[in-house]
Amino acid sequence: MGEKTKNILMALLIVGIVSMTIAYAALTQRLNINSNAKVLSKNTTWNIHFTNLSAPTKTGYAQVKTGEELVLDSSSTTLSGLTATLSAPGDSVSYTFDVINEGTINAKINTSGVHLANVSSATCTGSPVPSEADCTLVKNNLTYTLTYANGTALADGDKLAAGATKSLKLTITYNASATNVPTNDVTITGLDSYIDYIQDEASGS
Amino acid sequence: MKSSVKKILAIEILVLLVIISNFFVPYLFDKYRYLVFFLGIGVLIYFLTGIDIDKTPNEKPIFKKTLFYIMLYFILIYLLGLFIGYAKTIYSWSFTNLVKNIIPAITIIIVCEVLRYQFIRKSNNNKIVIILSYLIFVTLDVVLAFNTYDLSIKDDLYEFIGLIIMGSLIKNVLMTIYDIKSDFYNSIAYRILTEIYVFIIPIIPDLGPYVNSVLLIVLPTVLSVVVFSYKNKEQDKPKNKRKRNIIFTIVVFILLLLVGLNSGFFKYQSLVIGSNSMKNYLSKGDVVILKKLDSKERKKLKEGDVIVFKYEKKLIAHRINKIVKRDERDFYITKGDNNERVDEGAIDGKNVLGIVKIKIKSIGLPSIWLNELFS
Incomplete structure (x- = not known):
């Protein structure tokens, strides 16, 4: 009986590992990028994520191709996939969305918890491939902002109580004061950002 | 009772x-x-x-x-x-x-x-x-x-x-x-x-x-x-114990290999091919083992190599059609063997994940079926 039980346990282990491998096998043409490391805890009642993404609002000659819109990770506070083509000074693309605390733990933005995309390290692409000069020109004149919907800046310690929702606005702008434009269209990709929330010290779970 | x-x-x-x-x-x-x-x-x-x-x-x-x-x-x-x-x-x-x-x-x-x-x-x-x-x-x-x-x-x-x-x-x-x-x-x-x-x-x-x-x-x-x-109280006979230990060791090794390759943490990673864009060479459901490349190793890439790269939010496995040098950086024009035209845009070297080294036929089909079931 002891041997049989051990064999059953080992068989369950093998089945479990193989099942998880099949489920989590990375597929080509499908990639989940999660730049915000997620901690898993048992019986988690921590559930803060973005939701209710709007369609992009474009000004000037700004373009966002179908399939290249901002993507929200519905299980975290990560923004990724934003691709915008800005051709002239003043062009901008903006999105509004909500951050919601569906858990039972009051939260606040961690110290240095607002991680905005680093425009200078974003990727330039296009057809034809843009020159380094064009890429630098565009990056130097790009402004990437993430604020609350009313324009107030996000700050460390901003609270998000359990059950609460706040509206945010993401804007990427080609500065109106820029005096030069690139020779060819430059598409900027790799603008990933996230907000790091932790438990609010004022109260527990 | x-x-x-x-x-x-x-x-x-x-x-x-x-x-x-x-x-x-x-x-x-x-x-x-x-x-x-x-x-x-x-x-x-x-x-x-x-x-x-x-x-x-x-x-x-x-x-x-x-x-x-x-x-x-x-x-x-x-x-x-x-x-x-x-x-x-x-x-x-x-x-x-x-x-x-x-x-x-x-x-x-x-x-x-x-x-x-x-x-x-x-x-x-x-x-x-x-x-x-x-x-x-x-x-x-x-x-x-x-x-x-x-x-x-x-x-x-x-x-x-x-x-x-x-x-x-x-x-x-x-x-x-x-x-x-x-x-x-x-x-x-x-x-x-x-x-x-x-x-x-x-x-x-x-x-x-x-x-x-x-x-x-x-x-x-x-x-x-x-x-x-x-x-x-049950004790294995020495012969049975040795045999069991060998089987156990083999099983553990295979499981460690499976988890290591699938986790993506190490130099070699497994991927399931999710489309037929590379048909005749790679079919949907095949598993490839790719070797991740650093910047030095990327310089050895040549036309005809099958690479895996990130494009928007996807991983793509296509063949290098042409390598374009611009301002001392390499860009890769790629094409699926089963596609009529080259892929739109050029791939920056830093978006190249690795090169396909081994392919295993159809072993990834359960992952495809599971993915399609929930899509």
Whole structure:
């Protein structure tokens, strides 16, 4: 009986590992990028994520191709996939969305918890491939902002109580004061950002 | 059936029905209401059959084995974290919040494990009572986590199945074995060591849901075998033991290889081909093993190589059609063998993940089917 039980346990282990491998096998043409490391805890009642993404609002000659819109990770506070083509000074693309605390733990933005995309390290692409000069020109004149919907800046310690929702606005702008434009269209990709929330010290779970 | 066993069976059925009702009436019970409910059940058991809290002689040796394997587990995962990285916990370190986080969690663990022990001890080895006890605590784990996942989202569903359901199934096997072989002190110790550390330690290895799911299955399985084998009278014949050890070693090696390749943490990674854009060379459902490339190794890429690269939010495996040098950087024009035209845009070198080294026919089809089922 002891041997049989051990064999059953080992068989369950093998089945479990193989099942998880099949489920989590990375597929080509499908990639989940999660730049915000997620901690898993048992019986988690921590559930803060973005939701209710709007369609992009474009000004000037700004373009966002179908399939290249901002993507929200519905299980975290990560923004990724934003691709915008800005051709002239003043062009901008903006999105509004909500951050919601569906858990039972009051939260606040961690110290240095607002991680905005680093425009200078974003990727330039296009057809034809843009020159380094064009890429630098565009990056130097790009402004990437993430604020609350009313324009107030996000700050460390901003609270998000359990059950609460706040509206945010993401804007990427080609500065109106820029005096030069690139020779060819430059598409900027790799603008990933996230907000790091932790438990609010004022109260527990 | 003894009358005490019948009483315990009736109590178990009551407890199970109350827990199951939470699926139909969400938020009927939270963990604090369950705590009060279980304390009430404990009082009921006390008046009906009395409470057993005796220590057994097996307790200390089994505790030592438990402690050894758990420490080994933490050492391994934190060493792994040196290569993979760590994640910060979300729990505040203020004294008030430490107390508010830890005290309720420990209280619930103690009450649940003492209750489980009563069920097992008073079962008189009745299998139905033992199985019901197991089902109660598996259902409890599932119901407490049920409303924190959006099961319509594939990733949440996988996490729920891997981390919650499968983790609970094997954890509760271990807890049951602890109660059969020794007492509740060992099950309490295991749960406190493996569940409370997230509240205390500020950083935890960021292993991702896949590897975490695997570890949640492996640790309690290994401990189940170790604890179950403790002072087991059956002894292997030397020849059988050697044969079993060889099979065991081979199986462990294969599983480690599988997890290592699939995790993406190491130099070589497995990927399932999700389309027929490279048909005749790579078909949908094939698995490729790719070698990740650093910037120096990328310079050795040549036309005709099949590479895997990131494009928008996708991983693509296509063949290099042409390499374009611009301002001392390489850009890759790629094309699927089965596509009429080259891919739109050129791929920056830093978006190239690696080069395909090995392909295995059709072994990834179950992943394709599962992905299509939930798409």
